[in-house]
Amino acid sequence: AGYAPEVNLYTDPRNGRLQEGFSEDAHLTSEMGLAWLIGQQGPPTSPRPGISTYLPKGKIACVAKHFMAYGASQGGVDEAPALLDEYTLRDVYLRPWEVLVQRGGLRAAMRSHQAWNHWPLHASTYLAGIINALGFNDSWTVSDCGDVRHLLGFEVAETDLEAAALALNASVDMENRCGSTNTLYEGLDVAIATGLLQEETLNRSVARVLRHKFAAGLFDDPYVYPDELSQMRSASHLQLAQEAAIQGVVLLKNGPTKGCLNDSECPTKPLPINLLDYSGKTIAIIGPLGGCQENPGNDTRYCKLKGMCEASCALLGKTFQPLGDRAKVPTLFDVLTREVSLLPESSRPHVLFARGCDVDQSDNPTKFLAPALELAAKADLVLLTLGDNIHSCSEGFRGGTPYGHGGGGDRDNLDLAGGQQVLLHKVLQSRRSGVPVVLVLIHGRPVTFDAYGSLSGGRRNGLLEEVDAVLSAGRGGEFASVGLLEILRGVEEPSGRLTTSWPRNVGQIGGPASPALHEVVSAWADDPANQFMRGYYFGDATPLFPFGFGLSYTSFAFHSAQVEVLLDTDSGLQNDFVRREAKQNNLVVAKVQVQIANEGTRNGFTVVQVYAHDPKNVGIIRYNRRLVGFKKQFLIAGETKIVEVDITADALSFVSAPPMYERKLFAGTYRLFIAQNANDPKEVLADLIIR
Numbered sequence: 001a002g003y004a005p006e007v008n009l010y011t012d013p014r015n016g017r018l019q020e021g022f023s024e025d026a027h028l029t030s031e032m033g034l035a036w037l038i039g040q041q042g043p044p045t046s047p048r049p050g051i052s053t054y055l056p057k058g059k060i061a062c063v064a065k066h067f068m069a070y071g072a073s074q075g076g077v078d079e080a081p082a083l084l085d086e087y088t089l090r091d092v093y094l095r096p097w098e099v100l101v102q103r104g105g106l107r108a109a110m111r112s113h114q115a116w117n118h119w120p121l122h123a124s125t126y127l128a129g130i131i132n133a134l135g136f137n138d139s140w141t142v143s144d145c146g147d148v149r150h151l152l153g154f155e156v157a158e159t160d161l162e163a164a165a166l167a168l169n170a171s172v173d174m175e176n177r178c179g180s181t182n183t184l185y186e187g188l189d190v191a192i193a194t195g196l197l198q199e200e201t202l203n204r205s206v207a208r209v210l211r212h213k214f215a216a217g218l219f220d221d222p223y224v225y226p227d228e229l230s231q232m233r234s235a236s237h238l239q240l241a242q243e244a245a246i247q248g249v250v251l252l253k254n255g256p257t258k259g260c261l262n263d264s265e266c267p268t269k270p271l272p273i274n275l276l277d278y279s280g281k282t283i284a285i286i287g288p289l290g291g292c293q294e295n296p297g298n299d300t301r302y303c304k305l306k307g308m309c310e311a312s313c314a315l316l317g318k319t320f321q322p323l324g325d326r327a328k329v330p331t332l333f334d335v336l337t338r339e340v341s342l343l344p345e346s347s348r349p350h351v352l353f354a355r356g357c358d359v360d361q362s363d364n365p366t367k368f369l370a371p372a373l374e375l376a377a378k379a380d381l382v383l384l385t386l387g388d389n390i391h392s393c394s395e396g397f398r399g400g401t402p403y404g405h406g407g408g409g410d411r412d413n414l415d416l417a418g419g420q421q422v423l424l425h426k427v428l429q430s431r432r433s434g435v436p437v438v439l440v441l442i443h444g445r446p447v448t449f450d451a452y453g454s455l456s457g458g459r460r461n462g463l464l465e466e467v468d469a470v471l472s473a474g475r476g477g478e479f480a481s482v483g484l485l486e487i488l489r490g491v492e493e494p495s496g497r498l499t500t501s502w503p504r505n506v507g508q509i510g511g512p513a514s515p516a517l518h519e520v521v522s523a524w525a526d527d528p529a530n531q532f533m534r535g536y537y538f539g540d541a542t543p544l545f546p547f548g549f550g551l552s553y554t555s556f557a558f559h560s561a562q563v564e565v566l567l568d569t570d571s572g573l574q575n576d577f578v579r580r581e582a583k584q585n586n587l588v589v590a591k592v593q594v595q596i597a598n599e600g601t602r603n604g605f606t607v608v609q610v611y612a613h614d615p616k617n618v619g620i621i622r623y624n625r626r627l628v629g630f631k632k633q634f635l636i637a638g639e640t641k642i643v644e645v646d647i648t649a650d651a652l653s654f655v656s657a658p659p660m661y662e663r664k665l666f667a668g669t670y671r672l673f674i675a676q677n678a679n680d681p682k683e684v685l686a687d688l689i690i691r
Contacts, residue, residue: 001060001061001063002040002060002061002063003063003065003110004036004040004065005032005033005036005037005040005064007022007029007033007064007100008021008065008069008070009069009071009092009096010024010071011071011510012071012072012073013445013500013509014411014412014414015071015077015078015445016392016394016395016409016411016445017071017078018071018444018445019393019394019444019474019475020317020395023500024071024500024501025626025627026093026096026626027095027626027628027651028627029095029096030098033064033099033100034099034100034103034104037104040060040062041055041061041106042055042056044105045105054216054217055215055217058225058227058228060216061108061215062100062106062107062108063142064097064108064109064110065110065144066111066112066144067111067112067121068094068112068116068121069084069089069112069116070112070113072084072093076509077410078113078395078409079113079114080114081114082114082115082116084116086117086661087620087657087658087661089116090130091655091663095663097131097134098134098663099650101136102134103650106136106139108141108142110141110142110176111143111147113150115154119156120147120150120154120156122151122172123151123154123157123166123167123169123170124170125170125171127170128141128170128171138208139212140173140174140209141171142172142174143174143176144176145176145179146181147176148167148175148185149163149181151167160184161187161191161194161196163184164184164185164188164191165196168191168197168202169201171204171205173206173208173209174209188202241477242479242482244476244479245473245477245478245483247495248474248476248496249487250498250549251487251551251552251553252470252549252550253464253467253469253470253551254270254551255268256268256269256468269469270436270468271469271471271488271490272487272490272553273381274489274490275339275340275343275349275489276343279348280348280349281380281381282350282379282381283336283350283352283379283380284352284354284375284379284381284383285333285351285352285353285354285385286354286355286356286375286376286382286384287384287420287440288310288356288358288385288386288389288418289310289311289315289386289389289442290332290333290384290440291311291331291333292310292331292334293333293353293355294368310390311331311385312329312330312331313329313390314359314388314389314390314442315329315331315442315473315476315477315478316329316390316480317444329478329481330482331481332383332481333351335484335485336351339485349380352375354374354375356369356371356419356420357369357418357423358418358419359387359388359391360389360392360417360418361418362418365418366419372423372427376427378432379435381438382427382438383438383440384423384427386420386424386439386440387420387442387447388417388442388443388445390409391409392417392418393409394444411445412506414445414446414447414448414505415447415448415449421463422455424449424467428463428466436468436469438469439470440471440484441470441471441473442474442475442476442480443474443475444475446500448502448503448544449462449463449464450463451505451506460539461504464544472498490553490602493552493553493603493605494551494552495550495552495605495607497548498545498546498548498549498550498677501545501547501678502544502545502546508536508541511541546679547627547677547679548607548676548677549676549677550607550677552600552605553600554598554599554600554637555600556596557597557599558594558595558596558608558683559594559595559596559684560594560595561593561594561595561685561686562593562594563590563593563672563688564590564591565590565689565690566587566590567579567587575667575691579664579665579666579667580665582665583649583653583664583665585649586648586649588646588648589647589652590646590652590688591646591647592610592644592645592647592672592686593642594608594674594684595640596641598637598639598640602637603637604634605632605633605634606632606633606635606676607630607631607633607676608631608633609627609629609674609678610627610628610647610673610674611627611673611675611678612625612626612628612670612672612673612688613670613673614666614668615667616668616669618668620656625673628651629645629647629648630645631643631644645674647688652670652688652690653665653666670687670688670689670690672688674686
């Protein structure tokens with residue numbers, strides 16, 4: 001079994017583990033998680049798959065994590081309690097688990113560290129009953145690292161035996177102890193003898209674990225398939241990793257170039273760049289995540305063990321540990337220098353690097369600043385490489401120093417950490433007129449750019465206004481820098497889209513700028529679909545970048561849309577039966593057809609996103625809009641095409657009012673917004689009517 005996929009909905013960007021999740025959105029996370037499950041565990045063998053079937057050869061069981069609501073921790077602090085009402089828990093946070101269990105045949109789950117409703121999840125029989133009701137009851141559950149023992153820390157148990165009994169009674173079938181401490185499950189015979197645990201409960205958990213071992217074929221062939229191992233790091237695998245790095249880059253801004261005395265002095269859009277335009281000129285890579293020079297490299301034991309510097313580790317996040325000794329992770333300076341060396345010597349730019357600052361706080365914050373500003377002042381193009389290292393956004397460790405070294409990766413501020421924001425500000429002041437500054441973000445969470453204007457004369461996020469282009473590379477992996485350079489040069493088109501919204505400041509977290517996770521409040525506006533009508537005293541409520549946002553080197557327009565309803569219903573009571581069957585079998589209930597046009601001069605990708613505003617009078621206040629469908633589409637320059645997006649009953653369904661909490665497909669009129677992001681002013685509207 002393997003500990004994946006992680007289907008936490010990280011709805012608070014302060015949480016350092018946000019980078020591990022797919023999205024803040026339940027539908028997108030469900031579909032991505034299901035795709036992962038099918039790849040790791042194999043396709044489901046029946047409409048209602050279970051653990052009783054054998055795993056396909058070469059596959060391993062998925063242990064999805066963390067059940068549940070782990071991404072909703074209080075204050076964005078890892079392992080803090082999940083502050084959620086039960087309706088939101090079931091309607092939003094349970095959704096990926098329902099999809100994995102009922103459509104994918106999930107074989108195992110890992111419990112979540114924290115508490116919900118004032119009770120630890122590792123001791124919650126109530127939440128065990130919720131997932132078992134979905135059809136998970138024959139599958140098995142493992143604790144997270146040391147969390148059975150942590151029941152003592154929660155003070156719901158006084159002894160090791162009490163903690164073990166609480167966990168096993170809550171269907172935690174296996175204990176993941178982690179470290180050198182003894183397992184609390186070693187004393188279960190005593191727990192039975194003293195009446196803390198029933199033998200039937202122990203038998204239930206043993207049967208679940210043995211059932212998995214039989215299904216995994218461990219009693220037939222206990223060894224890993226050597227032919228599968230030989231494919232690791234094959235050419236096709238490496239090519240796929242590179243393609244993922246390319247497609248994961250999101251273009252957030254592209255011009256106009258600031259600092260120009262007139263429009264003809266410099267290009268309106270600084271990207272893509274042509275290296276030959278900089279022949280004999282200086283391209284500066286500035287920032288702690290752009291190269292290994294002046295880089296401590298041993299700031300964590302993991303980087304040191306792998307022989308990598310901070311910048312290389314930042315491209316990978318937590319994932320670098322199992323890469324193996326053969327993996328070499330080049331920085332942007334490495335790949336650009338290599339690319340330039342392939343040009344004729346007379347046509348080569350000069351590529352220079354300066355660290356500029358530290359990502360973590362430092363007792364000498366200006367140590368690297370002066371050389372970086374000198375380089376910026378003479379450069380003809382500046383590539384600023386900033387973001388997060390593996391400390392500032394990570395699962396992290398508690399404690400640490402006032403400078404952040406070794407501390408947890410949760411933040412109370414989304415501005416660039418350490419000396420990076422000052423470096424960005426100073427570089428923008430130091431560049432010559434007409435010199436583009438391209439910000440390349442290597443990071444694990446949303447970023448703000450001087451959120452409250454302390455460096456920008458009171459202009460909130462003023463540094464974003466001054467920078468000329470912004471690329472978000474996330475944690476692109478082993479080939480992150482290769483993918484970035486392909487995008488920067490225009491060899492590949494930027495096609496990534498944000499899977500979480502970016503707030504303007506931490507004060508917006510949990511408010512209207514968080515899409516899909518806020519209620520319709522009719523007092524705010526005559527149009528309840530407009531979630532941004534009510535703002536703040538000194539600012540509006542719109543996000544800095546909305547969910548689904550991403551630019552291209554070309555431009556797209558969405559025109560008319562039509563909806564074809566495929567759900568075959570008759571009159572009367574049969575309708576409810578048909579809708580229930582459609583939900584259970586995940587039928588396509590409608591097709592949305594939208595006309596899109598590539599109105600630019602380059603080929604490119606767009607992502608058609610379909611959001612729904614739910615019917616009125618369904619017994620519960622619903623959300624302004626939620627994602628129900630999406631499709632990535634390639635169009636050549638000047639092409640117009642009708643794109644079809646399937647809307648399934650599963651995507652359209654939602655949970656009924658308490659106390660039933662039944663997820664079903666409701667009848668009524670769904671207002672659809674077909675758009676390029678969740679806050680697209682040029683969205684196309686259509687109605688989907690379910691009878």
